[in-house]
Amino acid sequence: MLTSLSITSLYVLDQDQALDFYVGTLGFEVQTDQQFGPMRFLTVALPSDPGHAVLLELPAPPSVSPEIAGQVRDLVTKGAGGGHLFFTTDDAHKTHAALKEKGVELPEEPVVQPYGIDFGFRDPFGNSVRIAQMTPPPSA
Template sequence: MLTSITITQIYVPDQDQALDFYVGKLGFEVQADMAFGPMRWLTVTLPGQPNRAVLLEKPGPPSMSEETAAEVRVAISKGVAGGHLFFACDDAYRTHAELTAKGVEITEEPVDQPYGIDFGLRDPFGNHIRIAQMKSA
C-alpha cells in the first residue's frame, strides 16, 4: 500500500527563476538538480523535510510536444494550469510580512478562517500558493 507522498510537481517555464523564488524567497533547499535524459530534474524541499519535494518542471519534451508546452506556459501565466501548493506556518502574519518584504506577489491578505489564518500568493509564473497557520484540533 501507499505510505506517503514524496514528490509533488508544478510547471515552471524558467527553472533558474524558479530557484530564485522557491529557494531565495520562500526558503526551500535544493534536493536535486541534474540532467535527467532530455530534461533538467530539479527538486526542492523545505528544510528538515527531505522526503517531501516539489519538482519544478519545465514544460516540454519528453513529457509533451513543444506546441503543447507553449499552451501550458500560457495557462500557467493565467493561473489556470492547476499548479497549487499548500504550506503550513507557525505565524501567518509574520510569514506574510517577511514575504511581502522580499517582494513576493501576495494575492490574498491573511484571513481568519475556521481552520486557521491563511493567505494566498503566486509564484513568478502564476502558480497558486496558500500558506496557513492551522488552529489546534
C-alpha cells in the first residue's frame, strides 16, 4: 500500500529563477540538482519537511512532448498550469509581512477563514501558492 508522498511536480519556466524564488525567498533547500538524461532533475524541500520535495520541472520533454510544451508554458503563465502549493505557518501575519519585505507580490492580505488565517499569491511563473495558519481543532 502507499505510505507517503515524496515528490510533487511543479512546472516552472526557468529553473535558476525558480531556485532563487523557492530557495532564496521562501526558504526551501535544494535536495537534488542533477542532469538526468534530457532533463535537469531539480528538487527542493522545506528544511522542516525534507520528506516532501517539489520537483521544479520545465515544461519540456520528457514530461511533455515538444508539440505541446509551448501550450503548457502559456497555461503556466496564465495561472492555469495546475500548479498549486499549500503551506502552513505558525503566524500568517508575520509570514505575510516577511514575504512582502522580500519583494513577493502579495495581492491578498491574511483573512480569517473557518479553518484559520490564510492568504495566497502566485510564484514568478503563475503557480498558485497558499499559506495558512491553521486553527487548532477543538479539544474533545
